[in-house]
Amino acid sequence: MSIHSPGACPSDLTAFVADHFPERSIHPDEQIARSWYRSVMQHRLDPHGQGEKHVLTADELREHQRLHQDYLSIAGQGVTGLAKRVVPAGFAVLLSDEHGVTLETRLPLQYDLYTQAGLIVGACWDESTVGTNGIGTALASRQAMTIHHQEHFLVSNFRLSCSVAPIYDAQNLLRGCLNATCLNSAGPKEAQYLTLQLVIMYARMIENVSFRQRYRDRMTLSVKSHGDISDLANEQLLALDEQGRIIGANHAAFVSYQQDQQFDLLGSRIDQLLPVGVDELLSQSNGGARSLNLRTLQDDVPIGVSLCIPASPSRTHARHQPPVSSQHPNLQRLGGQDPRLQEGVQRLRKVLDKDIPILITGETGTGKEAFARAIHQASARARGPFVALNCAAIPESLIESELFGYRGGSFTGANKKGMKGKLEQANGGTLFLDEIGDMPAHLQTRLLRVLAEREISPLGADTPVPLDVQVISATHQDLAQMIASKAFREDLFYRLNGMPLALPALRERSDRNTLIDSLLSNHGQLRLTDAARQRLLDHPWPGNIRQLSSCLRYAAALAEDCCIDVDCLPTELQASSPSGEESVRSPEGRLADRLENDEARHLRAALREQRWNISAVAETFGVARSTLYRKMKKYGIVQPNELF
Structure with missing residues (x-):
C-alpha cells in the first residue's frame, strides 16, 4: 500500500514520519502519526510555517x-x-x-x-x-x-x-x-496523565448535565456497573419514549452498547438491552422510588439501574399515547390565525405519509425548521428519527461525509467504527435539509441519485444501504433564479419540490397580535403596555419570528412587576415612536438613561478588572451568565481580541 493512500498502514506511517520529520526526537504513536500525515498530505501544511491563523471578528x-x-x-x-x-x-x-x-x-x-x-x-x-x-x-x-x-x-x-x-x-x-x-x-x-483524567471527568459531567436538561420531561435510566464507584465517567444515561424506545443517551452509553457497528442504540427498545421492558421497570422500581439490581443481556454483567420519572403525572399514565414534545409547537399552533398559513397547514395534512417531498421557503427566521419538526411529529414517522443538516453551516469539505457517511478504515483518520451519514441516520424517519440552496453542485448530483434510487453507498461500503426517509428541504433563497444562473440543478429542484410551502414574513402576517401573545405566554404571567405592543406591531421584523422571540425573551428579563413597557424593549424598538417622530423624553426617561450609562460603565470596569472572565463577573454581580451576555449586547460591549 502506498504511503499516499488514505488507508496507510502502521509500517507506512513509520516510514512517512522518518522521511518527513527526521529532526524530531520522539516516536509518535499511531494516532499522532496519522494526524501528521493528514497535516502534510491532506491539509498541505508546513511544520515550520506559522499556520493560517483564523480568529473570528x-x-x-x-x-x-x-x-x-x-x-x-x-x-x-x-x-x-x-x-x-x-x-x-x-x-x-x-x-x-x-x-x-x-x-x-x-x-x-x-x-x-x-x-x-x-x-x-x-x-x-x-x-x-x-x-x-x-x-x-x-x-x-x-x-x-x-x-x-x-x-x-x-x-x-x-x-x-x-x-x-x-x-x-x-x-x-x-x-x-x-x-x-x-x-x-x-x-x-x-x-x-492526571490532568487528562480531570478533563475527561469534567467533559463527561458536561455531557450528563446536558442530557438531564434536555430530557428533564422524559423517562430516563441511569445504568452503572454493580458496586463500581471508582469511575463516574462510566455512568450510562438513557432517555425513553412512552413505548420504551431509546430516544437519547450519553456518550458512555453509546460506547458501551454500540461496539457492534450493526447495532443502533437510538430507536432500540429497552428490553433489547435489559431483561425487562418499560412496564416491568415501572412496576419493579415502584415508579422510580427504588433502584434495581439487574444483569445485562449481552454479557450477563450485574448492574444497578435507577429510573427517573418526570414530575408531570400525565406522562407517567399516558405511555401509550403518541409522544408530544413540549419543545416544538404542532402544525395547528404554527398555522396560527393567518389564513395563508392555515391553508398551507391544511394542504400539508393531506400529503402526510404519501411519500411526497416537501420544500419550505421563506425569509430567515420565519420558522422553517419548526414546521419541518411539526410535520415529522404529525406523521406516521414520529417514532423514527428527525435528522437535520444545515447545508450552509458545514464546511464543503465535510458536508459529503456528514450526508453520506463512511465505513471504518475507508481513509486515514477515519473512525475505526465508521460514521453513519445524515441520510442513513434518518432511515425510517425524516431528513431535514436546511438551506438546500447552499449545497455544493457535485453533492446535488449525488443527492439526486440517492433520492431516485432510494439507496446510498457510504464511502468504503461493499453494498448499498436501502433508504426510507421523508425528505423536507428549506431555503430562504430564490431557487428559480439559482436554476437560471446554473447554481442549482433543475432536476433536483423538481425532485425536492413535491409540495411547496411558502412561509410569509412576520410583517405580512395578519395574526401578529395573537402571535405576540402566544410567544409571550412562554414567559409566565407577563403583560404588555399599549405603547410597547404598538411598537411590536409596527416593527418591520427583518429577522421575523426568531427576532420577535428573542426580543420578547429580552423584554421579559427586564420586566418589572410582570409588565413590559417600551423601556424593556431592545434599543432598535425604542429609537423612535411608531409615527417616526422623536419621542418626548420625560424626566423619568432621562433618569433611566443616566442609570443605564452608569450600569454600562460599571459593567465595562468589572469586565476589565476580571480580564473578561464572564463567569467571574457574573458571580461578582450575583447574576446569571446569560443575563450578563444580554447586558453586554444591550450596551454594545464586545470582548476584545487584540492579538490578531
Whole structure:
C-alpha cells in the first residue's frame, strides 16, 4: 500500500514520519502519526510555517456565541469547575465548539503569555488550519488525548502541552471539546496523565448535565456497573419514549452498547438491552422510588439501574399515547390565525405519509425548521428519527461525509467504527435539509441519485444501504433564479419540490397580535403596555419570528412587576415612536438613561478588572451568565481580541 493512500498502514506511517520529520526526537504513536500525515498530505501544511491563523471578528464571535448559548450555559459550569482545579497550577482551560472554535477561556494570571500563544476566545484550532494540536486532533479522532510539545505539527506550538476530551450530545454528535493547556512544562508527557483524567471527568459531567436538561420531561435510566464507584465517567444515561424506545443517551452509553457497528442504540427498545421492558421497570422500581439490581443481556454483567420519572403525572399514565414534545409547537399552533398559513397547514395534512417531498421557503427566521419538526411529529414517522443538516453551516469539505457517511478504515483518520451519514441516520424517519440552496453542485448530483434510487453507498461500503426517509428541504433563497444562473440543478429542484410551502414574513402576517401573545405566554404571567405592543406591531421584523422571540425573551428579563413597557424593549424598538417622530423624553426617561450609562460603565470596569472572565463577573454581580451576555449586547460591549 502506498504511503499516499488514505488507508496507510502502521509500517507506512513509520516510514512517512522518518522521511518527513527526521529532526524530531520522539516516536509518535499511531494516532499522532496519522494526524501528521493528514497535516502534510491532506491539509498541505508546513511544520515550520506559522499556520493560517483564523480568529473570528467581534461580530462573528458575538453571533457564534449566540448560536451556542445553550451549550455555553451548561458547558460553562464544567469550565469553571475544571478551572478552579488547574488554573492555579498554570493551566489555561478552553471550551471549543465542534469546528474547533474557542468559545470560552480561563487563563492564569500571566494571561499575556497564553494569549500570545493563540489561546483566546474566537480562535480556530481546526486540524486543517494549524495541523496536529489538542483541540483539532481530538475532534478529528473523536478521542480524548494529550498532545505534548513536539507532537504538535507546527514547530511554533512546541511549547504547548494540551489535554483534551471531546464533548458529545445525546445523539452522539460532537458538540466540541474541553481542553487544559500548559506552557513550557518541563516534565514528560506522562506527567499530564492526571490532568487528562480531570478533563475527561469534567467533559463527561458536561455531557450528563446536558442530557438531564434536555430530557428533564422524559423517562430516563441511569445504568452503572454493580458496586463500581471508582469511575463516574462510566455512568450510562438513557432517555425513553412512552413505548420504551431509546430516544437519547450519553456518550458512555453509546460506547458501551454500540461496539457492534450493526447495532443502533437510538430507536432500540429497552428490553433489547435489559431483561425487562418499560412496564416491568415501572412496576419493579415502584415508579422510580427504588433502584434495581439487574444483569445485562449481552454479557450477563450485574448492574444497578435507577429510573427517573418526570414530575408531570400525565406522562407517567399516558405511555401509550403518541409522544408530544413540549419543545416544538404542532402544525395547528404554527398555522396560527393567518389564513395563508392555515391553508398551507391544511394542504400539508393531506400529503402526510404519501411519500411526497416537501420544500419550505421563506425569509430567515420565519420558522422553517419548526414546521419541518411539526410535520415529522404529525406523521406516521414520529417514532423514527428527525435528522437535520444545515447545508450552509458545514464546511464543503465535510458536508459529503456528514450526508453520506463512511465505513471504518475507508481513509486515514477515519473512525475505526465508521460514521453513519445524515441520510442513513434518518432511515425510517425524516431528513431535514436546511438551506438546500447552499449545497455544493457535485453533492446535488449525488443527492439526486440517492433520492431516485432510494439507496446510498457510504464511502468504503461493499453494498448499498436501502433508504426510507421523508425528505423536507428549506431555503430562504430564490431557487428559480439559482436554476437560471446554473447554481442549482433543475432536476433536483423538481425532485425536492413535491409540495411547496411558502412561509410569509412576520410583517405580512395578519395574526401578529395573537402571535405576540402566544410567544409571550412562554414567559409566565407577563403583560404588555399599549405603547410597547404598538411598537411590536409596527416593527418591520427583518429577522421575523426568531427576532420577535428573542426580543420578547429580552423584554421579559427586564420586566418589572410582570409588565413590559417600551423601556424593556431592545434599543432598535425604542429609537423612535411608531409615527417616526422623536419621542418626548420625560424626566423619568432621562433618569433611566443616566442609570443605564452608569450600569454600562460599571459593567465595562468589572469586565476589565476580571480580564473578561464572564463567569467571574457574573458571580461578582450575583447574576446569571446569560443575563450578563444580554447586558453586554444591550450596551454594545464586545470582548476584545487584540492579538490578531
